[in-house]
Each structure stands twice: as structure tokens, then as C-alpha cells.
Amino acid sequence: MIEVRAARTAAALLAVWIGLSIGALGDGAARIVGLTVTSLTPLQISFDVENTGSTALAQVRGQATLTESPGIPVEQFSVDAITIPAGARVHVRAASRWELQLAGSYLVDVALDVGAGALTTASLPFRILPIQLPLAPTPSDGSGVLTLPQQPANWGLDRIEVRSAWTITDGSPDVVVAVIDSGIDSSIPQLADAMWTNPGETPGNGMDDDHNGYVDDVHGWDFRDNDASSLVGTPINGHGTAVASIIGARPGRHPIVGVAPGVKLMDVRFLDSQNKFSSSDWGMFERAIDYAVDNGADIINLSIFANGKPPASFERAIANARSRGVIIVGITGNLGQGEVMYPGRYDSVLAVSAMSDSGTLAGFSNHGTGTDISAPGDAITTFTAGGQAKSESGTSFAAPHVAGALALMLSVAPSLSADRAISLLESTAVDVGAPGWDEQYGYGLVDAWAAVLAASGG
Numbered sequence: 001m002i003e004v005r006a007a008r009t010a011a012a013l014l015a016v017w018i019g020l021s022i023g024a025l026g027d028g029a030a031r032i033v034g035l036t037v038t039s040l041t042p043l044q045i046s047f048d049v050e051n052t053g054s055t056a057l058a059q060v061r062g063q064a065t066l067t068e069s070p071g072i073p074v075e076q077f078s079v080d081a082i083t084i085p086a087g088a089r090v091h092v093r094a095a096s097r098w099e100l101q102l103a104g105s106y107l108v109d110v111a112l113d114v115g116a117g118a119l120t121t122a123s124l125p126f127r128i129l130p131i132q133l134p135l136a137p138t139p140s141d142g143s144g145v146l147t148l149p150q151q152p153a154n155w156g157l158d159r160i161e162v163r164s165a166w167t168i169t170d171g172s173p174d175v176v177v178a179v180i181d182s183g184i185d186s187s188i189p190q191l192a193d194a195m196w197t198n199p200g201e202t203p204g205n206g207m208d209d210d211h212n213g214y215v216d217d218v219h220g221w222d223f224r225d226n227d228a229s230s231l232v233g234t235p236i237n238g239h240g241t242a243v244a245s246i247i248g249a250r251p252g253r254h255p256i257v258g259v260a261p262g263v264k265l266m267d268v269r270f271l272d273s274q275n276k277f278s279s280s281d282w283g284m285f286e287r288a289i290d291y292a293v294d295n296g297a298d299i300i301n302l303s304i305f306a307n308g309k310p311p312a313s314f315e316r317a318i319a320n321a322r323s324r325g326v327i328i329v330g331i332t333g334n335l336g337q338g339e340v341m342y343p344g345r346y347d348s349v350l351a352v353s354a355m356s357d358s359g360t361l362a363g364f365s366n367h368g369t370g371t372d373i374s375a376p377g378d379a380i381t382t383f384t385a386g387g388q389a390k391s392e393s394g395t396s397f398a399a400p401h402v403a404g405a406l407a408l409m410l411s412v413a414p415s416l417s418a419d420r421a422i423s424l425l426e427s428t429a430v431d432v433g434a435p436g437w438d439e440q441y442g443y444g445l446v447d448a449w450a451a452v453l454a455a456s457g458g
Contacts, residue, residue, distance in 0.1 A: 029053030030060070030084065030114045032122035037108065038093070040128065040148060043075075043100040045108055046093045047122065051084040058083045062112035064094055069105035079112065101150045101255040103130045130251035133261065134167045150255040153389065154246070155357055156376025156401055161449035162259050165408055168452050171262025172411035177247050177299045177403055178220070178292035180285075181240030183230030183269035186219060188387040190252035191244060195219045196264040198295065212294065220267035223288045230269045237275040238384030240267075242392050243303045245383040246400035247407070254389055256381060259404025259448065263411065268292050271304070282310055286317040293321045298410055300326055301403040302349065303396035305333040305341035305366075315346065322348040327418045329403040331395035333366035338439070340370035350422060354378060354398040355445060359432065365395055367440045372422075373429055374441040375401035405448040409455035416455055424454040 035047040045064060051057050062079035079094045100106075105127045112120045126146035129139060157163065176196050186195050200210030201218050208215045216228040225233030230240075248258035248265045270288045271277055277285065292300050300321060321328055330349040333341030344351035347370075354365040354377025361367060362378040377398030384390040402425070409421050416424075428451045429444035437443055 029055075029118070030057055030112065030120045032110060032112065032120055033089075035108075035110060035122045035124045037124070037126055037146060037148060039095070040101050041099045041151060043096040043098060044093060045095075045110070045124075046091065047110060048089050048091050049082065049084055049112065049120070050089045051086055054086050056083060056085050057114050060084060060112050060114050062094075062110060065109045065111075066096075066100070067107050067109075068102075069107070074100070074106070079110065101128065101153065103128050103150065103253045105145075130253070131255060131257045133170045133251060134163075135170055150251075152257055153255045153381035154257075154376075156246075156380055157257070157259065159355075159357075159376050160259070160401055160405065160446050162404075164449035165405075165452040168456060169262070169408055169411045171248065171258075171260035171404075171407055172414075173262060173264055174414065175260070175263040175299075175407045175410045176266055176297050177260075177263055177301060177407050178266040178268050178297035179240055179244045179247065179301050179400075180268045180270050180288050180292060181243050181301070181303060182238075182271035182273075182275050183222060183224075183236035183240045183385075184220075184244045184265060184267040185231065185236065185238075185241045185383070185385040185387065186267065187231060188241070188245075188383055190249045190254065190256065191241070191265070191383065193250050194244075194248040194258070194261070194263070194265050196266040214291070217295075220269070221288075221291055222267075222269040223284050223291075224269050224272055230267055235273045236269065236385055237271060237273055238386070238390070239271065239275045239303070239396065240269065241385045242380075242382035242390065243301060243396060243400045246380065246397060247301065247404045249383060254383070254387075256383055256389060259401055260407040260411065263404075263407045266292060266295065266297055277304075279308070282314050285310075286314050289317045289321055293324055293326050297326055299403050299406055300328045301400055302328060302330045302343055303394075303399045305331055305344060305395075307341070310342050314343070318343060318346055318348055322418065325418050327406055327421060329399050329406065331399045332368070332371055334364045334394050334396070335366055336364050337366050337368075339368045340366055345370045350402065350425075351442070352377075352395060352399045352402050353441060354393075354395040355432075355441070361433075361440045362393065362395075364393065365398075369439060371439055371442040373402060373426060373443050373446055374398065374432065375446045377401075402446050405446050405451055408448055408452050412452055412456040421455065425451050428454050 330344035354362040356378035375398040426443040
């Protein structure tokens with residue numbers, strides 16, 4: 001986009017220039033002023049080009065080069081050809097095709113060919129800070145450096161009003177969410193600090209210090225391999241890592257953050273490397289639930305569904321968890337059918353259907369008489385195993401939005417009972433679909449802000 005306007009004095013512009021250096025080769029007939037970064041999604045820069053000469057400059061072309069400290073090339077993108085009348089100033093915007101949201105320090109250099117072998121150049125240092133939590137200390141901007149914050153990559157966070165809820169709490173480390181799934185890649189820096197640590201266990205001493213029957217279970221237990229870590233033995237599937245990141249990833253280099261980034265995540269691996277389990281695994285599933293309950297989980301996230309009805313012993317494990325005050329968040333299933341799958345079908349499990357960005361039920365989402373609530377679940381940006389960002393779709397990724405909202409509620413009201421928390425969550429949901437409860441959305445779209453306010457007595 002190009003705008004032509006009368007030139008202003010340099011003194012008037014200095015107040016808005018940040019970290020700008022200007023150089024010129026040739027006769028000095030043009031200069032770049034006011035270079036800034038106007039967007040990170042996609043990366044977009046803007047600046048003015050002032051023609052200080054007495055003749056028009058035609059077909060001025062240029063290029064922007066982006067480097068990351070310490071001088072690592074990131075990208076180059078072109079500046080469209082412009083014509084600048086004599087004595088005029090042209091406002092220019094140039095955009096990359098890509099988003100740039102990795103936290104770090106950067107330098108953008110602009111070079112314009114103004115003809116006759118002359119270049120006009122300008123450089124702008126800037127930095128990108130991790131997603132800012134309202135209750136966290138505000139970092140210093142640094143002298144003369146443009147500072148830009150990341151924007152959350154997951155559209156679902158804004159849809160459920162999480163950033164408003166963060167003005168009250170971003171989660172307490174006293175709240176523990178057990179992710180019974182395919183294992184969490186706790187080597188990812190933004191998840192490493194979120195992991196629950198067993199207070200009664202001494203890491204790596206080969207002993208069952210807390211006498212709970214599990215040796216060195218520092219962050220949880222891998223029931224698939226029967227060992228203390230999801231990162232040893234058979235490879236983990238990325239599903240559990242994605243679920244965990246939606247619940248509680250910390251702000252960091254990537255623009256991915258959980259609904260409740262201050263809570264703790266208990267890693268309870270149950271699913272195999274293909275993200276599956278068989279009918280012979282129900283006993284393992286029961287033990288995984290019992291482990292989470294016995295070791296202090298406040299919430300269990302079950303982004304798992306079965307094609308058949310579980311055995312009675314599994315139902316008893318679910319009932320035992322609820323009787324001990326643990327909230328169990330499950331899913332409706334991903335078959336696009338009008339029935340809720342187990343274990344979400346149990347009355348003691350909160351069954352979550354998936355909504356798309358359009359505000360309608362995702363086509364893959366099951367629904368039915370057992371649907372309790374809905375949450376974003378289509379094209380959700382998460383971490384996967386190995387630390388890469390990935391877009392995921394499924395009711396599996398709707399449930400952790402709800403688990404995270406409940407974790408925020410318990411963070412402001414630790415004495416809140418499971419039944420009362422669920423009641424407040426449902427009563428504050430945004431009604432969508434047919435008025436009142438309906439089979440597609442249950443009580444509606446989860447609203448973390450309203451739910452936290454209700455829990456805190458606001």
C-alpha cells in the first residue's frame with residue numbers, strides 16, 4: 001500500500017522513530033524515515049520515503065532483509081516499485097508471506113534503489129517478547145529497541161475469553177491436572193516448567209520414596225511401558241503433548257500458551273505409540289485413573305474415546321475418582337455421530353463437543369444427550385512431540401480448553417467442590433445453538449472469564 005503526502009519536518013518525526021539508523025549513497029535525493037514493524041501475523045513493515053530532490057523518482061524498488069541475533073538470516077522480501085514526486089513523501093507497506101512470532105532479537109534492513117546507482121537504506125532493531133500474562137511483571141522495553149509482544153497462535157483462547165480471565169488468575173501451582181493420554185514431551189521448554197513434581201519422590205535414586213508403589217515417579221507414570229518417564233521406552237505419540245500444551249504450556253519462544261499456564265501437569269501415559277489402546281488395556285486404564293487420584297490430581301483430562309462400553313471395573317474407577325472430588329473432563333468422540341462415546345457418556349464425566357472457528361459444531365464432533373459443554377477443537381495450534389508447532393483438530397483438543405478453565409476456577413477458589421465447579425462452568429457458558437441445553441453444544445461454549453468470575457464470587 002502506498003500513500004503520497006506532503007513532507008513534514010524531521011523534528012516532528014523523531015518522537016516516533018525507535019531504534020532507527022539511516023544511511024544513503026549517491027546524491028541524497030531520497031531518505032527513509034519512520035521505519036517500524038506494524039504486524040507480526042504476517043510480518044509487515046512500514047516506512048516513509050521522502051524525495052528531497054527537485055525531480056520525481058520513478059520505479060523505486062527495494063528489498064527488506066530480516067536477520068535474527070546474532071546475524072542469522074531469516075528472510076528477504078521485496079518492496080513494490082513506487083514513484084515519488086519531487087518534494088513529496090510516500091508511505092510504504094511491505095509484507096512477508098510468513099508470520100514471525102518466535103521470541104528473540106531481530107534486525108530489519110531496507111534498501112531502496114533510487115536510480116543512478118544510489119541506494120537509500122534504513123535499519124530497525126526490534127525484539128519479540130513471549131506472550132504477556134497480565135499478572136506477570138512487565139519486562140523492561142530496553143533502550144531504543146522496538147518491543148512487540150507475541151499474539152497467541154490458538155484462536156480458541158480468545159474465543160473462550162481466557163485473556164480476560166488471566167487478569168484474575170493464570171493458574172495456581174497448587175492445582176494439578178492429570179493428562180491421561182499418550183505421554184507428554186516434558187523436554188519442551190514451555191512444558192518442562194509446567195510439569196507436576198511428586199513431593200515425596202527423590203529423582204533417580206531407584207527407590208519408591210513415597211511408598212505409592214511406583215519407583216522414581218517424579219512427574220507421573222508411564223503405564224504403557226511401566227516406567228517413570230514417557231520419554232524412555234517406546235516412542236510417544238504427539239497427541240498427549242498437544243493436549244498438555246493447550247492446558248498448561250508456559251509462555252516462551254513459540255506463541256503457544258495454555259489456558260492455565262500457572263498450573264501443574266501430571267503425565268500419566270496410557271496410549272501406545274499409535275495413540276491407541278485395545279480391549280485388553282482396560283485394566284491399565286483403570287490403574288492410570290487410580291494413580292492420578294491417589295497422587296493428588298484435582299482434574300483428569302481424558303481426551304480418549306472407545307468404540308464400545310467399558311467393563312464395570314472401569315466404571316467403578318471413574319466413580320471412585322468422582323467420589324473423591326476429582327473432576328473428569330472427557331470428549332464426545334470424533335465420528336460425527338449423534339451419540340456420545342465412552343467414557344464421556346458416563347454421567348460423572350464432563351463430555352465436551354468441538355466447535356470450529358466459524359462458531360458451529362465441527363463436522364467430526366459427536367454429540368447427543370450426554371453432551372455437557374462445547375469448546376474450540378478445530379485447527380488448534382499446539383505443540384507436538386519434539387517441540388514443533390502443529391495444527392490439530394478433534395474433540396481431544398476441545399476438552400483441554402475446558403480442563404484449563406476448570407483449573408483457573410480452582411485456582412481462585414481452592415475449596416470449590418467438583419459439583420459446584422461444574423455447575424458454575426455450565427451456568428456461565430455462552431448459549432449457542434438452540435436456546436438452553438442442546439445435544440450439540442450442551443450448555444454452550446465454555447467462557448473462562450465468566451466462570452472464573454463466578455468461582456471467585458465476582
